[in-house]
Amino acid sequence: MAxxxxxxxxxxxxxxxxxxxxxxxxxxxxxxGDEDPIELHLxxxxxxxxxxxxxxxxxxxxxxxxxxxxxDSVNFGRxxxxxxxxxxxxxxxxxxxxxxxxxxxxGGEGVRFYWLVPITAAEKAYKARHGLEALETRFExxxxxxxxxxxxxxx
Numbered sequence: 001m002a003x004x005x006x007x008x009x010x011x012x013x014x015x016x017x018x019x020x021x022x023x024x025x026x027x028x029x030x031x032x033g034d035e036d037p038i039e040l041h042l043x044x045x046x047x048x049x050x051x052x053x054x055x056x057x058x059x060x061x062x063x064x065x066x067x068x069x070x071x072d073s074v075n076f077g078r079x080x081x082x083x084x085x086x087x088x089x090x091x092x093x094x095x096x097x098x099x100x101x102x103x104x105x106x107g108g109e110g111v112r113f114y115w116l117v118p119i120t121a122a123e124k125a126y127k128a129r130h131g132l133e134a135l136e137t138r139f140e141x142x143x144x145x146x147x148x149x150x151x152x153x154x155x
Contacts (some may be wrong), residue, residue, distance in 0.1 A: 001059065002095075003060060003063065003064050004028075004059060004060055004063060005028050005029075005031055005063070005141070007027075007028040007029070007137075007155070008026070008028035008029060008056075008059060009026075009027050009028060010024055010025065010026055010052040010055045010056060010082075010091070011024070011025045011026075011027055012024055012025070012047070012052065013025070014047070016065055018109070019043075019096075021032070021043045021044060021045055022040075022043065022044040022045070022046065022048075022051075022053060023041055023043055023049050023145050024042045024044065024051045024055055025039065025040070025041040025042075025055075026039045026040045026041070026042075026055050026058075026059055027039065028059075029059045029062060029063070030106060030111045030116050031063075031107060032107065035067075035132070036051060036067070036092075037106075037109065037110070037111045037112065037114070038058075038062075038068065038069065038093065038105075038111065038112045038113070038114055039111055040055060040113075040114055040115070040116045041053070041080050041094070041114075041115060041116065042059065042080075042089070042115070042117075043096075043115075043146065043147050044120075045080065045106065045147045045148070045149070046081065048081055050058075050068045050078075050080070050081060050082070051080065054076050054080060054085050054089070055116070057076070058074050058116065061074065068091055069091065069112075070091055070092070070093065070112070070114060071090075071091060071127075072090075072091045073076065073088055073089065073091070073094075073119065073123060073124045073127060074088060074089045074091075074092050074116075075087070076088060076089060076118075078139065079149070080118040080149070081148065081149040082149075084089040084118065084149035084150065085120055085149070085150060085152065085153065086118035086120050086122045086149070086151070087120070087121065088118070088119045088120065088121060088123070089116045089117065089118055089119065090116070090117045090119045090123070090124070090127070090132075090135070091114045091115075091116060092114060092115045092116075092117050092136070093114065093115065094113060094114060094115045095115065100141040101113050102114070115143075117137075117146055118146065118149075120153040120155075122153045122155050123135060123138075123153055123154060123155050126138070126155040133141060135154075135155070138154045138155055139154055
């Protein structure tokens with residue numbers, strides 16, 4: 001955590017009438033001077049400190065390892081929730097919120113706000129072989145249950 005920006009945090013928003021799931025969002029992952037600044041959010045059916053830890057780890061990787069962007073995938077190193085089938089994440093467009101959320105500003109600088117979707121190792125491998133669009137088509141055709149920790153792989 002000491003290697004993350006001092007203003008980095010993960011915000012946690014409880015379910016509400018319009019969205020019956022928890023929302024976890026990074027703040028401070030994007031920093032002034034970043035070439036392609038991004039912030040991430042992830043949805044969960046339950047409140048879980050494990051998700052905040054995952055976002056801290058992904059932000060650390062982004063800030064100290066490889067810069068992440070749209071279409072990239074990350075290995076969580078464990079299931080995103082206890083007993084979950086997904087142990088990777090896909091950086092995707094914020095399809096549930098649309099373009100109004102995708103592009104915004106923080107401190108007068110443009111920032112992309114992306115959705116970190118939990119995926120299986122098989123889905124990550126499928127994306128590597130067939131491309132992001134092919135994986136997202138599978139998700140759309142199969143009505144991806146993105147908030148279900150026990151969901152089956154879509155490939």
